Amino acid sequence: MxxxxxxxxxxxxxxxxxxxxxxxxxxxxxxxxxxxxxxxxxxxxxxxxxxxxxxxxxxxxxxxxxxxxxxxxxxxxxxxxxxxxxxxxxxxxxxxxxxxxxxxxxxxDQAAALLSRFGAPATERPEPLFEQDWTERVHHVVGTFVRTRGRPVERLGREDRLAVLAELDEAGVFSMRRAVPVVADVLKVSRSTVYALLAEIRTSRSDS
Structure with missing residues (x-):
């Protein structure tokens, strides 16, 4: 120069x-x-x-x-x-x-290509690997629900919680020992809230 x-x-x-x-x-x-x-x-x-x-x-x-x-x-x-x-x-x-x-x-470009491979569409979940792990099922159900609603668990309303708890109940989660504390922790609510909403769901089913 x-x-x-x-x-x-x-x-x-x-x-x-x-x-x-x-x-x-x-x-x-x-x-x-x-x-x-x-x-x-x-x-x-x-x-x-x-x-x-x-x-x-x-x-x-x-x-x-x-x-x-x-x-x-x-x-x-x-x-x-x-x-x-x-x-x-x-x-x-x-x-x-x-x-x-x-x-x-x-x-x-190389970094973008690497990241795109990590973000590749997921294949169908192999359910036999998870059917015995009910805590994994709780996370899967709640995580899918949150993604569908587009808001975090802290912002789920009462009707949202009823819907996700109903789905968990239908999946048999609450037949497992200590299920309520785990679900309460995942949804960031009290155990009493889970018990109350779950009772409301089951009462509604029996009346219908």
Whole structure:
């Protein structure tokens, strides 16, 4: 880089800071907006260097807006880049330099692919593995109910609790010893509340 150029001296600290923050995944390039040449480059991803052509025609009319992007670019090896360019103006408002930051998306793409695999749709639950674990059934029933309603257990209303307790009762959960304390803990209510609602459910069934 030509540190003799006043534009490089002015903007070098900014470019170095961005390169230090995003390196080694980002290339920072300072272009001459007048001669369309590279002034300086940090963390280069290609063989180009100071004095090489910038080919800034891709940014269009520099007299318009000063920030362009993010936009996508491709390297010859197939890597995708997310790029953003900023027009740096002199005291008269004329474009003096263009600062470009090219972020290599390879690592991000790999991370996104990994996360998407973790988020793959679940297959049907193998019930034989869970039929003896009634506490697991409690969590499964309540968790499914909460997801369907779209609100946490603390915000379930009285009718919601009646519905989920009825489902648990039909599943035979309350035939198990110490079921009421476990259900009360999961629903974040008192044991007396569970007993009262359960009695109401069973009374309603016997009357119907």
């Amino acid at each position: 030509s540190k003799e150029d006043p534009r490089v001296r002015t903007w070098s600290p900014v470019c170095e800071a961005v390169a230090a923050l995003l390196g080694p995944y980002a290339e920072v390039v300072l272009h001459d907006a007048v001669t369309d040449r590279v002034l300086a480059i940090w963390n280069p991803m290609t063989q180009r260097g100071p004095g090489d052509e910038s080919l800034l025609g891709e940014l269009g009319d520099l007299a318009g807006r000063d920030v362009h992007g993010p936009y996508e670019k491709l390297l010859a090896d197939g890597r995708r880049l997310s790029s953003v360019s900023a027009v740096l103006r002199d005291a008269d408002g004329d474009a003096a330099a263009v600062l470009c930051v090219n972020l290599d998306r390879s690592t991000l």
